[in-house]
Amino acid sequence: MQNTLALPPPAAVTPRLSPLEAWQKLLAHLLNRHYGLELSDTPFSDDTVIQEHIDRALSPMDAINYVVERYGLVRTDRTGFSITEQEPFLTPTDILLARHATGLSRVRFPAPATTA
Secondary structure (H helix, E strand, O other), rough: OOOOOOOOOOOOOOOOOHHHHHHHHHHHHHHHHHHHHHHHHHHHHHHHHHHHHHHOOHHHHHHHHHHHHHHHHOOOOOOOOOOOOOOOOHHHHHHHHHHHHHHOOOOOOOOOOOOO
């Protein structure tokens, strides 16, 4: 008699996101969670703006941090936030947690620019 292994049923295949769709998903999560904003509240509501960032190989973190600096955004996700004590900018940890929360852990995004 031959031993056979039963394979689990195939999981539902989710379509692969385009780079633009992956950026939109990540940016929407980050903006909502950390700044209380919708994607439509920012320049990122325009697909061409996101595509320009992708074409320039900019990271989502650098893109959002630029908007934070330009418009003086304040993070709303920190308890006891004081503008004199905490920076409003996203960190690599914020990006890592957002990628995990949105299911984008395996999607490759450009690395953030290093500050010297």
